[in-house]
Amino acid sequence: MVRVSLPSALVAVGIALLLLSAVPVGNGVDTDYVHRVDPAENGTLAHGIAYDERDVLPYEDLSAPAQRAVARGAADSPYVVEHASATAPEFRYTSDHVSLNEGLYAVSYDGTVYAVRTERRSEALNLAALAVGLAFSAIRPLGLLFIAAGLATAGLRRYRG
Numbered sequence: 001m002v003r004v005s006l007p008s009a010l011v012a013v014g015i016a017l018l019l020l021s022a023v024p025v026g027n028g029v030d031t032d033y034v035h036r037v038d039p040a041e042n043g044t045l046a047h048g049i050a051y052d053e054r055d056v057l058p059y060e061d062l063s064a065p066a067q068r069a070v071a072r073g074a075a076d077s078p079y080v081v082e083h084a085s086a087t088a089p090e091f092r093y094t095s096d097h098v099s100l101n102e103g104l105y106a107v108s109y110d111g112t113v114y115a116v117r118t119e120r121r122s123e124a125l126n127l128a129a130l131a132v133g134l135a136f137s138a139i140r141p142l143g144l145l146f147i148a149a150g151l152a153t154a155g156l157r158r159y160r161g
Contacts, residue, residue, distance in 0.1 A: 014145070034093075040112075059110070065069075
């Protein structure tokens with residue numbers, strides 16, 4: 001039978017807890033980034049916000065993610081992406097406040113000026129993912145405590161011994 005010393009066991013449990021705390025867990029809220037693309041009418045965008053030609057962004061000057069959002073949104077609005085890495089850097093994704101060039105943009109695409117409305121939408125709170133994330137956050141300091149206790153016990157035994 002293999003006999004494991006208490007300090008070794010404490011350090012091993014601490015390392016296992018630290019490794020477990022490094023497991024990636026999704027955040028508690030599922031966020032979508034929505035692009036609503038509709039033709040502008042009579043010099044106004046959504047919500048009756050007026051624009052002039054200086055406010056119109058040429059499609060060709062947009063980044064690749066913005067071009068993709070405008071083209072796909074014009075074909076079938078709304079266009080939704082689920083990761084912040086797929087959003088357009090020149091667009092702000094608002095959740096409540098909309099103004100020209102802040103959540104609402106005039107974009108010239110294929111000979112038409114479109115109102116591009118961007119928003120950040122959170123569907124619901126994922127309680128299971130939140131609980132697991134909080135539990136894993138609590139495990140890290142516990143792992144450090146086990147390692148410290150194991151090292152302290154080993155040091156104390158060596159000092160006394």
